[in-house]
Amino acid sequence: MAAVVMSYYCKPSPFLGHFPSYLAKSSSRQVAGTAVQESKISALFWGSKKSVEPKELDVSVSLQDSILTGGGLEKQITPKRISLSIISSISEVSSREWDACNLDATGPDKFNPFLSHGFLSSLEESRSAVKETGWMPSHIVAKDESDNVLGVVPLYLKSHSYGEFVFDHSWADAYYGFGSRYYPKFQCCVPFTPVTGPRILVRNIPFRDQLFDVLVSALKDLAAKSQVSSLHITFPTEKEWHMLKEKGFLQRIGMQYHWKNHNYKNFDEFLMDMKQSKRKNIRQERKKVSTQNLSMKRLRGYEIKASHWDTFYSFYRNTTDNKFDLIIETFFSLLSTKILLI
Known part of the structure; x- marks a missing residue:
């Protein structure tokens, strides 16, 4: 089987690209009383069907000058x-x-x-x-x-x-x-x-x-x-x-989905771009934060200590746990020695 090559581009967009209908089987589902067509890939292969033969991949190949x-x-x-x-x-x-x-x-x-x-x-x-x-x-x-x-x-x-x-x-x-x-x-x-x-x-x-x-x-x-x-x-x-x-x-x-700063002068001006209900919810959430005696401090790379990274990593794992393992803990401390973090 020949290798398939694919490029995947992601951009802010009001629509999702659809797989060509002639390469797909269609099914439908009801959404708010409207029939919506769903595309399902049915075939991407050619050649005779064969059993999988696990083997060690040899990547010690040379590339031509x-x-x-x-x-x-x-x-x-x-x-x-x-x-x-x-x-x-x-x-x-x-x-x-x-x-x-x-x-x-x-x-x-x-x-x-x-x-x-x-x-x-x-x-x-x-x-x-x-x-x-x-x-x-x-x-x-x-x-x-x-x-x-x-x-x-x-x-x-x-x-x-x-x-x-x-x-x-x-x-x-x-x-x-x-x-x-x-x-x-x-x-x-x-x-x-x-x-x-x-x-x-x-x-x-x-x-x-x-x-x-x-x-x-x-x-x-x-x-x-x-x-x-x-x-x-x-x-x-x-x-x-x-x-x-x-x-x-x-x-x-x-x-x-990308957030862009449209030259807002302050946070209130940013809120004015939203519906009244959303503005109200955000303001209520911010009031709750103010009652918890939290303070914010900006640290640059050389100011970030091991204890900070330990805490940060616990937040990171709280997001990724029960899903999949991603970045190892020492990555963040290594990164702080090579790139200026703010």
Whole structure:
């Protein structure tokens, strides 16, 4: 079975994308007296049905080097050889080189801390995103002849679908029902973080667009050589989402709710955007807080002590308990030593 490649883009939207009707079986349910059509995926596979054969996945595959030749205004530039490699830990790339790719991919005014070396390395060092927890780092790195890092891709070999905030368990059930293996799969993302951002991080060089194409091809090549069921790129930018479609990726759309500050002068002005009943409820809740003798203090990274993190982690686990294990406790204290937290 060939690997399926998918990109998942999530944006504030008044609607949810629907699966094409010709690939789905329809059923209906009654909502407030109105018949609503529901789509259910019925087939995503080809080839003969066969039994699942569990085996150890070999990801020690090599990726083909490329020559960037340039085009248009780039024709006068000397061709550049690019070597690609797969690393099992982000520590194999310096924070300076990784963050330079992140900065050029997002722009200095929109630097994404979740894609930073400090954030991703804290996930690995705390054992939150490692092979033993179902997140095997398999990052792709592109270097030139002088060993300069020109592009990176955060990539993980997953043995489950937790911590992605994109629910594909029905896909896994369908695979197993067909007699095939869904896990492991490749996931290009930021673990435990449903925040939109670039996923193919490329330096601002003359061959930038070509290198983007090379890295996308490397992702697909790796998925095919590793014989995984699928490759997923989740929460990319809208621009990447469209570009990935041109590279043969299936597209999927989700919906998130975002709060935006419309230049409110104060909290009361914010409340005036709401219905009277909601304003009343919020004001009553705030009055209850004031009677509990609570105080608020802002702490910067170096001011946050171990006791603060212990308390914070108890709040975090109170949210995730009885659902699934996510981030390991030491992640937060590690992060505070690498990224300025406010």
